[in-house]
Structures are given as structure tokens and as C-alpha cells.
Amino acid sequence: xxxxxxxxxxxxxxxxxxxxxxxxxxxxxxxxxxxxxxxxxxxxxxxxxxxxxxxxxxxxxxxxxxxxxxxxxxxxxxxxxxxxxxxxxxxxxxxxxxxxxxxxxxxxxxxxxxxxxxxxxxxxxxxxxxxxxxxxxxxxxxxxxxxxxxxxxxxxxxxxxxxxxxxxxxxxxxxxxxxxxxxxxxxxxxxxxxxxxxxxxxxxxxxxxxxxxxxxxxxxxxxxxxxxxxxxxxxxxxxxxxxxxxxxxxxxxxxxxxxxxxxxxxxxxxxxxxxxxxxxxxxxxxxxxxxxxxxxxxxxxxxxxxxxxxxxxxxxx
Numbered sequence: 001x002x003x004x005x006x007x008x009x010x011x012x013x014x015x016x017x018x019x020x021x022x023x024x025x026x027x028x029x030x031x032x033x034x035x036x037x038x039x040x041x042x043x044x045x046x047x048x049x050x051x052x053x054x055x056x057x058x059x060x061x062x063x064x065x066x067x068x069x070x071x072x073x074x075x076x077x078x079x080x081x082x083x084x085x086x087x088x089x090x091x092x093x094x095x096x097x098x099x100x101x102x103x104x105x106x107x108x109x110x111x112x113x114x115x116x117x118x119x120x121x122x123x124x125x126x127x128x129x130x131x132x133x134x135x136x137x138x139x140x141x142x143x144x145x146x147x148x149x150x151x152x153x154x155x156x157x158x159x160x161x162x163x164x165x166x167x168x169x170x171x172x173x174x175x176x177x178x179x180x181x182x183x184x185x186x187x188x189x190x191x192x193x194x195x196x197x198x199x200x201x202x203x204x205x206x207x208x209x210x211x212x213x214x215x216x217x218x219x220x221x222x223x224x225x226x227x228x229x230x231x232x233x234x235x236x237x238x239x240x241x242x243x244x245x246x247x248x249x250x251x252x253x254x255x256x257x258x259x260x261x262x263x264x265x266x267x268x269x270x271x272x273x274x275x276x277x278x279x280x281x282x283x284x285x286x287x288x289x290x291x292x293x294x295x296x297x298x299x300x301x302x303x304x305x306x307x308x309x310x311x312x313x314x315x316x317x
Contacts, residue, residue, distance in 0.1 A: 001065070004058075006084040008072065012065035013058035013085065014039055016050035027118065027291055028091050029053040032082070034100025035217065036168045036204040037191035038064030041099065045276045049284065056094070058085060060105070062207045064200075073207075073216035075101070079108035086116065095287060097121040099272055100245075101217065104128075110233055111223050119234040119290050122252075123279055124269050126164070126245035128220040129228060130252065133161040139244050164244065165217065169208060172201035193273060228255060235259035236286040238279060240267040260286065 004011045029049060033041040039057035046055045059066040060078055082105060086094065095118045096106040103125025110117045126134060136142045136158040149156065154170045156163060168190075175192045192201040207213050235256055239249040241263060253261050264271060264278045272279045 003065070004085050004088045006081065006088065009061045009069055009081055010067040011058050011061070011081060011085050012039070013056060013089075015054060015056050015089070016046055017054035027053050027287070028056065028094035029287065030056045030058075030082070030086070030091070030094045030096050030106075032058075032096065032098040032102030032105050033060065033063070034098075034102045034191065035060075035165070036063070036172065036200070037099075038196075038200055038203075040064070040194065040196060040200075041191055041273065045272060045280055048276075048280050049287075052284065053095070053287065056085075056089065056091065058082075060102075062210065062213060063203065068207060068210060070210060071212040071216070073210070073213040074219040074222075075104040075108045076112075076219065076222045077216075078105045079112060082106075082109050083113055083116075092116065093118050095119045095121065095290070097123065097283065098125060099123040100125060100269065104220070107228075107231075108222060110231060111227060114231075114233070117233055119236070119286070120231075121283055121286065122235070122237040123272055124239050124243050124245055125237070126248045127228075127252070128218065129223060129225060131245065131247040134163050134244055135159055135161055136163045136244075139163075141242050162218070165214070168204065172204045175201035176205065190270070191273075225255075231256070232258060234286075234290050236262070236282065238262045238264060238282055240269060240271045241265045242268040244269065 001012060001014050004013055031042045031046060033039060038059050042057050046057055049055055061081055062068040062073060086092075093116050096109065098104070098106040098121070100123070103122045104127060106120060107127065110120055136146075136156060142158065146158075152174070154167070154174065156166055156170065160166050171190045172192060175190070175197055190197075192198070192204075235258065237249060237252055237259055239246060239262075243249065249261065249263070252259065262282050264275075267275055267278060
């Protein structure tokens with residue numbers, strides 16, 4: 001797959017989708033994964049959405065096969081990376097979809113370059129501006145699922161203000177140290193899936209040792225609450241019922257009366273992997289409604305889609 005050599009980083013990317021009879025694309029959709037993942041996070045979802053869009057995937061700096069600079073891992077810098085990538089690819093405007101931390105990246109991009117954004121789609125995104133802390137003890141489902149983690153040897157500090165990062169680190173270490181073929185890893189909330197799971201986990205652990213990365217992830221200083229409220233782009237936000245980011249979801253619903261919000265029952269943070277149809281179907285419907293009538297297309301949901309994804313452990317996935 002190709003690499004874009006930009007000012008301060010080399011970004012690994014992939015484009016999917018076929019040109020129409022006018023030798024053009026009906027619209028561009030750019031999908032941004034979260035922390036510890038890679039563009040492979042979107043593999044099945046992107047292949048389906050590419051039936052009606054040109055889909056661009058890329059590895060965030062320090063992730064996947066992109067380069068790992070020693071500094072600059074804030075959402076603001078990653079939004080600049082995205083801008084440079086779109087310039088490199090000749091994409092003037094696009095619909096943006098972000099999962100988890102990827103949602104913070106697309107939000108920063110929309111704040112800095114609103115003229116280049118057709119719409120925003122958030123998949124279980126926590127925004128530190130609205131949810132400064134994410135402690136396990138504040139999560140209403142914690143007592144129910146703590147025993148599962150403990151059984152797998154994962155002991156977490158329920159008072160840690162950044163429990164999500166803590167959990168990803170512990171799962172990555174477990175992934176690296178577990179022999180191939182062990183069947184319990186599919187029960188964990190994790191972007192470390194498939195044949196490349198061990199490599200992705202190693203990459204994440206290495207990134208956490210990079211000078212500024214852990215503190216940069218926490219930066220949210222480049223946007224104010226007023227600026228967030230004034231953002232009026234067509235917006236779809238999808239959250240799992242068991243999400244730890246529900247505080248963000250409810251705050252956004254109050255701030256953005258123009259937005260469309262969907263809450264998916266009996267799933268958690270990683271539902272785009274475990275139950276991709278829960279993301280694909282509302283996204284396709286939303287994109288169709290935001291496009292002009294002559295660019296609408298039909299989505300094919302295959303049996304493989306409806307049966308894909310393995311186990312979605314409530315509150316953890």
C-alpha cells in the first residue's frame with residue numbers, strides 16, 4: 001500500500017471505490033481510526049461503504065505502517081496530518097468518520113478547515129472537552145464487568161482518570177505475551193485483532209514510550225466549548241449502550257440539536273469491529289441523505305456482514 005511523505009510524518013494510506021460512468025466519484029469518505037489501532041480497523045466496513053463512495057483510510061502517525069516521530073501526537077497535529085494528506089491526494093472536501101480518538105481528530109480538522117468538511121460522523125467518541133475524566137468507578141457497568149477482566153489477569157485502578165489508555169496498555173501486553181492460538185483474547189475490548197494483532201499491540205506499546213505521545217493524547221486546548229457549540233456541520237453520532245463515552249454523547253446531544261444521534265443496544269466501544277452492520281447501515285443512510293439526489297446509491301449487506309464480528313462483550317467491546 002502507498003505512503004504519503006508529508007512535512008513531519010510519512011502516512012500509510014489506502015483508497016477504495018470505483019469511479020462512476022462520468023469517471024468521477026460521487027463523494028469522498030475519510031475514515032480515521034482510534035488510538036492503538038490502524039487502518040485495518042475499518043477493513044470490512046470500508047469495503048462495504050466503498051460501494052457508494054471513494055473511501056480513504058490511513059494510519060495515524062505512530063500507528064500501523066506510518067512513521068513514528070518523537071513528538072506531536074495531539075489531535076490538533078493529527079488534524080494537520082489529515083489536511084496534508086487530503087492535499088496530497090487532491091481531495092478538496094470529504095465526509096469524515098472517526099472512531100474514539102479519531103473523532104477528536106476529525107473535530108479538530110472541522111474546526112480549522114470547515115470549508116473542507118461535508119459532514120461529521122462520530123463512532124463512540126469521547127471528547128475530553130466535554131468529559132475531562134474517564135474513571136472506571138464512574139462507569140455504571142463497571143461492577144458488572146470487572147470480574148471478567150480480573151479473571152483474565154487484568155487489574156485496573158478504578159480511580160485512574162484515563163482508564164481507557166490504561167486498559168489498552170494492559171490488553172496490548174497480554175496480546176504480546178499470549179501464545180498464538182489462545183482463544184480468550186476475543187473476549188477483550190481491543191483493536192488488536194486478526195493476524196496483525198500482535199504487531200499492532202507491539203506498535204502501541206512502543207508508541208507509549210515515545211517522548212511526548214502519552215501527554216499529547218490528552219491535549220484538548222485548541223477548541224473552546226463555545227466553538228464546539230457553534231459547529232453546524234451535518235452530524236451523525238453513534239454510541240453503544242454500554243459505552244464509557246456516554247457522558248460525551250449526552251453533552252453533544254444538548255449542544256448540537258441539529259445532529260442525529262443513535263444509541264445501539266447491547267454493544268460497547270468496539271462495536272464497529274464486532275458488529276459492523278451497527279455502524280454501516282446508519283452511516284450509509286446518513287450519507288445518502290446528505291448527498292444530492294443524483295449521487296445516491298444502494299448498499300449491499302451480505303450474509304458475511306450480518307454474521308461477522310465474533311463476540312461483542314457488553315460494555316467492553
